[in-house]
Amino acid sequence: MGLHQNKKGQLYLGIDGGGSKCRATLYDSGDRVLGTAVAGRANPLFGVEATLASILAATEGALTEAGLSMAACGDINAGMGLAGVNVPGLMAQMRQWQHPFAHLFITSDLHTACLGAHGGGEGAVIITGTGSCGFAQVGDARLSLGGHGFALGDKGSGAWLGLKAAEQVLLTLDGFGPATALEARLLAHLGVEDALGIVSRLAGQSSATFAAFARDVLETAAAGDAVANAIVTEGGAYISAMAKRLFELQPPRFSMIGGLAEPLRPWLDGDVVARLSPTLAPPEYGAVLYARQQLTQ
Amino acid sequence: MGLHQNKKGQLYLGIDGGGSKCRATLYDSGDRVLGTAVAGRANPLFGVEATLASILAATEGALTEAGLSMAACGDINAGMGLAGVNVPGLMAQMRQWQHPFAHLFITSDLHTACLGAHGGGEGAVIITGTGSCGFAQVGDARLSLGGHGFALGDKGSGAWLGLKAAEQVLLTLDGFGPATALEARLLAHLGVEDALGIVSRLAGQSSATFAAFARDVLETAAAGDAVANAIVTEGGAYISAMAKRLFELQPPRFSMIGGLAEPLRPWLDGDVVARLSPTLAPPEYGAVLYARQQLTQ
Numbered sequence: 001m002g003l004h005q006n007k008k009g010q011l012y013l014g015i016d017g018g019g020s021k022c023r024a025t026l027y028d029s030g031d032r033v034l035g036t037a038v039a040g041r042a043n044p045l046f047g048v049e050a051t052l053a054s055i056l057a058a059t060e061g062a063l064t065e066a067g068l069s070m071a072a073c074g075d076i077n078a079g080m081g082l083a084g085v086n087v088p089g090l091m092a093q094m095r096q097w098q099h100p101f102a103h104l105f106i107t108s109d110l111h112t113a114c115l116g117a118h119g120g121g122e123g124a125v126i127i128t129g130t131g132s133c134g135f136a137q138v139g140d141a142r143l144s145l146g147g148h149g150f151a152l153g154d155k156g157s158g159a160w161l162g163l164k165a166a167e168q169v170l171l172t173l174d175g176f177g178p179a180t181a182l183e184a185r186l187l188a189h190l191g192v193e194d195a196l197g198i199v200s201r202l203a204g205q206s207s208a209t210f211a212a213f214a215r216d217v218l219e220t221a222a223a224g225d226a227v228a229n230a231i232v233t234e235g236g237a238y239i240s241a242m243a244k245r246l247f248e249l250q251p252p253r254f255s256m257i258g259g260l261a262e263p264l265r266p267w268l269d270g271d272v273v274a275r276l277s278p279t280l281a282p283p284e285y286g287a288v289l290y291a292r293q294q295l296t297q
Numbered sequence: 298m299g300l301h302q303n304k305k306g307q308l309y310l311g312i313d314g315g316g317s318k319c320r321a322t323l324y325d326s327g328d329r330v331l332g333t334a335v336a337g338r339a340n341p342l343f344g345v346e347a348t349l350a351s352i353l354a355a356t357e358g359a360l361t362e363a364g365l366s367m368a369a370c371g372d373i374n375a376g377m378g379l380a381g382v383n384v385p386g387l388m389a390q391m392r393q394w395q396h397p398f399a400h401l402f403i404t405s406d407l408h409t410a411c412l413g414a415h416g417g418g419e420g421a422v423i424i425t426g427t428g429s430c431g432f433a434q435v436g437d438a439r440l441s442l443g444g445h446g447f448a449l450g451d452k453g454s455g456a457w458l459g460l461k462a463a464e465q466v467l468l469t470l471d472g473f474g475p476a477t478a479l480e481a482r483l484l485a486h487l488g489v490e491d492a493l494g495i496v497s498r499l500a501g502q503s504s505a506t507f508a509a510f511a512r513d514v515l516e517t518a519a520a521g522d523a524v525a526n527a528i529v530t531e532g533g534a535y536i537s538a539m540a541k542r543l544f545e546l547q548p549p550r551f552s553m554i555g556g557l558a559e560p561l562r563p564w565l566d567g568d569v570v571a572r573l574s575p576t577l578a579p580p581e582y583g584a585v586l587y588a589r590q591q592l593t594q
């Protein structure tokens with residue numbers, strides 16, 4: 001970049017908006033992190049207003065950490081990966097936003113995660129955190145799998161593991177299911193004593209509440225509990241099947257992202273694990289790569 | 298009742314508050330229906346304020362139909378069966394309500410449904426509508442099963458059938474599940490064209506939205522679709538197992554209540570169906586029976 005370039009375009013903001021949180025990270029032109037911050041969930045499927053509020057809160061936090069005020073937004077190019085914008089109407093609504101940035105480029109959170117994981121190159125990713133989904137981009141081909149959200153899908157995700165475990169424990173407490181160590185684990189985790197306590201703590205709660213029990217389910221499965229093992233095995237089989245569908249596009253790289261990527265590994269097929277490559281950069285940096293791609297097109 | 302009895306106590310209001318709606322019915326001392334009305338859901342687990350609002354709205358509707366104003370509440374004895382009050386803290390909150398009635402007696406919606414079904418006598422009931430649950434009262438023994446609510450449990454219920462069907466269709470559309478006639482049925486039911494359409498219409502929706510697809514699932518199963526049949530068979534097996542657990546209390550009568558009681562029958566065990574007796578009165582009349590039992594104790 002030349003000496004005479006004005007300040008516009010030297011700062012890039014990468015925004016990763018998902019179903020459980022929104023992260024914004026400010027980079028300078030040399031890819032150094034100037035500031036980063038996390039705010040609440042940013043999935044327009046559950047409210048465009050709340051999504052915009054989360055995006056702005058994360059942005060303000062990142063700018064504050066960088067010693068900047070929101071007035072600096074006019075000099076910043078932003079890239080944003082957002083859950084839910086694969087729904088055409090929601091993408092249209094997001095594009096109508098009178099945002100404060102010099103430019104804002106929006107794509108799906110899967111796309112930016114994939115770009116980040118593979119340093120801007122082609123590849124496939126599976127994200128297993130609170131939810132689960134898969135994405136691949138190879139040439140002009142794109143494939144997006146799963147990610148249907150809590151209760152409707154997201155098999156193998158943290159929320160799904162927690163939900164299935166809670167279902168099984170409630171069946172067991174009613175006398176319909178086999179004894180399982182999940183029962184004592186869930187009661188202790190929630191600090192309750194019986195089925196009523198479980199229901200009163202979990203009814204109507206969000207995916208994050210169920211995902212908070214996922215590591216207990218994985219540990220209980222690893223310790224040999226048959227009920228927990230059946231749940232995790234089913235989840236792992238789904239994630240493996242998803243990977244194999246993504247491999248049909250012959251992606252040059254494959255990565256897994258999210259809090260469950262590592263702990264789920266023992267339950268994945270060996271030939272899926274064998275193809276794993278480390279992620280090269282986080283999703284918010286993928287969002288910056290996307291913004292740069294769009295600016296230079 | 299004597300000629301000199303004053304008006305107090307001559308009118309009884311029966312309230313049936315559940316997870317999808319609240320019905321109030323006003324009876325005179327001769328059990329004639331003077332007015333009835335339905336309002337929104339009344340499950341304090343999802344908000345005590347909203348529950349009270351639903352109860353009052355249904356009450357006002359019933360009184361209006363009877364030609365009375367809310368000022369008449371002071372002369373009315375009310376019985377109320379309410380979802381969620383098996384959670385002790387919620388029952389305590391409901392009992393603190395400064396209600397407008399001469400007397401208000403609160404118990405669970407399962408208890409009043411059972412009292413209504415068996416004309417105030419002992420027995421067992423299974424309710425399969427939007428949700429599913431079972432209850433028996435024989436002597437001092439009470440048994441309450443299921444009813445853990447949408448997504449956590451309620452197997453065999455309308456919401457569960459709809460949710461399982463939607464999950465399967467989304468798996469099929471992603472290439473993970475076998476072909477099923479549920480796919481075309483669900484797309485037509487929602488008026489959408491693909492998985493994104495399904496997710497945008499169902500994500501975050503309440504149990505009632507999923508239950509609205511239950512009859513399609515039952516019809517598809519009856520027409521021989523393997524995927525639909527597997528779902529309904531699993532749901533029916535759970536309801537049959539629930540019935541057999543209730544039978545351990547040796548209830549003199551057994552009834553099934555709710556919109557799915559009839560259509561689910563072909564998927565229940567023959568020895569469960571053989572024990573079915575018709576319901577003698579609706580849950581809101583069971584609530585009146587409960588109020589009378591409490592007043593005369």
